[in-house]
Amino acid sequence: MSHFVSTWRMAALSGAAVLALAAAAPAGLAQEADPSAVIRIGSLYEPQNLDNTAGAGQGVTEAFNGNVYEGLFRLTDDGEVEEVLVESYEISEDGLTYTFTLREGVTFHSGDPLTAADVKYSIERVTAPESQSSRRNSLAAIESIEAPDDRTVVITLGERSISLPYNLSYVWIVNDAATELTASADGTGPYRLDDWRRGTSLTLTPFADYWGEAPSNGGVVFTYFTEATAQNNALLTGAIDIIPSVQSPDSLALFDGNPQFTVTEGASTTKELLAYNDRIEPFNNVQVRKALARAIDKERLLASIWGEYGTLIGSFVPPTDPWYVDLTDVDPYDPESARQLLEEAGYGDGFSFTLDTPNYDPHPLVAQFIQNELAQIGVTVEINIITANEWYTKIYQAQDFEATLQEHVNHRDIVFYGNPDFYWGYDNPEVIELIASAEASETVEEQVEKLTEANRIIAEDAASNWLYLYPQIVVSSANVSGYPINGLNSQFFAYDIEKSQ
């Protein structure tokens, strides 16, 4: 009997011990973050140079935006616009004059204090004729910038621009005394540029005199890869800690469900689309465009590329834009009605067109899928593979194409449909008017209402064929946390990243 009891006691005790261990284990594993740990980020986007007004590409935004340079405002990872170098601002009643008061005690990495003259200089760099900033147009409403004293900046507009604070989030405030910003940097951010080895890495170290909270880590090293496989191997072997934006679906299998890594899906703003040249036949015919939209099974396409990741949106507006509405039901997959629409449009025997396809993933795969789908409604697709460079020359500049595949990465870029000179040549006066007047709105509600309406119209018009929204996937080692998961507009704020040893 006593033997029986002791066995029971033993069993209970060992059970309790196991439970206690299990409870203690996560606490034991989640070691304290090491504030001096250097975070190694692996990226496929090496900056071409370090100046975002000189055609530097998205890599410089990823590495520098909010880390090395700050703007008057910042687009947070949740899509909110918040003040950074601006302490407060006032808008005149007519909405044409913005008076900004700058934060006090801000210094550049070189030690110079931030003044209104630096802000004026920085904005003018972006709006200058030789500027290669992709956001230059969005600041076209600015008529003049004054700096009446060191802490005050007055911007006068020619017409209302409700997105001004948002658009200013793209403008890096640089030291007006700085030269050679293509290879060096002088910003006000929490990190300063330590070293840039072209083709290899970019090293940022915490800036001791930063006006705000110090970073949670001891610095950041961006390591650059030309191939996703090499990037994955680096994460697998511990050579890097985190991949901010996974571009190869196949690699997810390596990390998914592996306790050594964390896979996070955030809100992406990257849209994969089949854009037509809406100026030419047959793409100038709404029925034809709608037929093509209904002929492609986007759910199957997305699943075949990204598996369970990614989203269908039915238009150009991602869910993080304030004017998002779900438009996937406008032209749902329905090959039968697609055939009917073609018949009505006078293309009962189908037609053929050339699809200019960028030579990098996932476009060639998507092109083949489209080719198969459209063949089923009698439309023949000739796939023409081109380089990124040819894409810009032939499609973007010369607008010499029938249809093309492209990914558009930015937040809030529905405005492209309001520009009839844009490469896809969509020209609907109602949409142009809505988009233009939305910018002149007096309230955000009015702006949202107008852009939502514009969004509906482009979807009804099947202006382009919006295939899917890419997933935004971050993969990190399990001991790394605190990173942004949405990466809106290719930003990647590094200051809150923590790593335990």
Add this chain to the structure above:
Amino acid sequence: MRRSLILVFSLAIAAAVLFVLLRLLPGDPASALISVGADPEQIAAARRQVGSDLPLFEQFIHFVSSLMRFDLGTSFVSRTSVAAEIAARLAVTVPLTLMAFALAVVIAVPLGIVAAVRADKWYGAAISVVSQLGIAIPVFWVGILLVAVFAVNFRIFPSGGFPPAGWSDPVATLRALALPTITIAIVMAASLLRYVRSATQDVLGSDYLRTARALGSGFAEALVRHGLRNGAVPVVSILGIELATTFLGAVVVERVFTLPGLGSMLLLGIEQRDYPNVQGVLLISTLIVLLVGFVADIIQRLIDPRLRRSKRSEGR
């Protein structure tokens, strides 16, 4: 003197051909600077900046005149000196090539001789078969395989990349170059081995070796005293070609291992139509290849007095 003139002349021809060929590629170099959203004014500014708005002839004059001043120009995209960037990248590619070459020679020469001398034994035949396999395997595949085994699985070497500190930390750098070096060496040794084997076979069947043995030399002694020197002449010329090929072939391996060498600079330059970068890399590569040929030629003459004599008689 005559050889130096040939060298300069070859370089000039190469430069002109490069200039024309690059401009035949579709695409405008200004495209690397613009982004979606750029308006016509920005596109025009980009074209002005890279000079693609100028007539081809004027671009050529610019190119030639800066070459005359030994100026390789400034990258369109990064706006940095092409010469400085090439110098930085040579610090990766040259050591990589030389180490791979040395390793390949160390593997191929003894094995090649064994394969020839012991062709009738099983291991001689095995060496030949394995070398055939080595030639058939693409270099990037060898690279991927080595990464999978030695980097991802066993974690002995890094899977790629180059240490940010560069050569100031030689141990880390050598570790980073280990797998790429082995990759190139394996593929290179395989083809080199065949040349060594056939050169040795020629020597084995030669009259002078038979004579030497008839005069009482042992087989090994005859081979070392007479055979090696004779066999070395064709091997040296092949070595020169192989070295040059390795240098150029490092492109693929640099890609697999993400090394910031000359090859990756060339690939990126071509993608971006960054003419100054591409021209600079190709000119320097041409120069290096010509120099390697030049040196191989001199070595051959040093080894084989007959070559020196035949040149003199040609001169007359």
